[in-house]
Amino acid sequence: MAADIAVMAITHAIQQAVAPVFLLAGVGAILNVLANRLSRIVDRSRTLHARLETADDPRRQGIDRELAVLVRRGRVVHRAIGFATTSALLVCIVIATLFISAVAEWNSGLMVAALFVLAMLFLISALIGFLREIQLATRVILNGP
Template identity: 45%
Template sequence: MDTSSILPHTPDLRYLAQIIQLAVAPVFLLAGLGAFLNVCAGRLARIVDRMRTLEPRILGSRGEEHDRLLGEVRLLDRRSRVVSTAIFTTVLAAVLISLVVVLLFMAFLTGYRYGTAIALLFIAAMICTGLGFAIFLHETRLGIRSIQVRAHILEHQADED
């Protein structure tokens, strides 16, 4: 066994305090990701509610109204998939950050050097976090597009009698 990869096993309380200090930043990051997930879940719930409202209206509509409602439901379906993807990548980031914290404490308890693994996990977590934010940005753009579809109503002129 290569002993150069093993630190002297000394779970000293002085070192534990340092490990706790190192773990604080990732834990705050987890709290921020939790708040972001709450926003994503709220958007997803609103999308689902809107889809459920439109479903019976689609079945009872015809012509242009049917086509408009169907287009809106298709956009809502796409948005729900995009938000779900943002949630997935953000949860994956949270899992990776949790592993970072676990490895910090495992290194303390076992004396093994997990520095490279910790750094790689943290990099992966940051990539997932950024990706989750970028996907969320895309979803908000889709949401704006659904509002702009109705802009024709603002330009509508009532027929003069």
Template identity: 40%
Template sequence: MNIQIGDVGQVIQLATAPVFLLAGVSILLIVLTNRLGRIIDQMRLLEERAVKCVDAECVAALSNLHRRSSLINIAIATSTLCGLLVCMVIAMLFLGDATGLPLVHLIAGSFIGAMLALTTSFISLMCEISLAYRLMREQQLLALAMCAGRPT
């Protein structure tokens, strides 16, 4: 194993882009966990309300929050998978250089897997945001209809 300083420098340059990707995935995970935390808080409030009085509106809201939390959980799992695959790419870059093992195909496969996981995460996040928006809009229209039906 004869590692040259120039070789290590090139590997560090190659590993820099995945490190920035890893930083972006970390920020995405923070956003996702914050969204999940808000959903959990809303579920707790509705569960307390459901204990006192179970009504169709409360059950529907809990069901919708459950769907949203499922989408966020998928996004968190796939983002985490992406982060793990990016870490593997970085480790394999150094391992391949240090040992001379031909890891090019494994590195490429891991990177492609990371991009697929990240894409799945973004799609799940977009679906959750779309669902949240649609539910919010339905509540707004219901509130407007109730206000329009009241005499002033």
């Protein structure tokens, strides 16, 4: 009978932890998008640096302006990746806390709520960074560097 209770507690813990796992998958997808954007920024920067060596003065100024925008975009994406990664880590802590609290019969409601809100704040910050980087990239396309 005690084994059945333990199995029920573990089953309940797994059920509680499933919802945040879906959130973790979403944050992972956002991290993938951000990493791809950073990779494109780095590739473009390398291309421009190679062109810079052979460019004449007027073209060099245009390349320098574009490189400055790429640096800004890279910094924004880098911060967004940090925020999204922190959000994912906090969600992992939420999942572990939910599991441990269910198995150990520990009331961790306030801690879980605080960690979840913190994870959402970091995710919101990452999404704002993503939006900002998109705005910077679009501005270059529409208006030039």
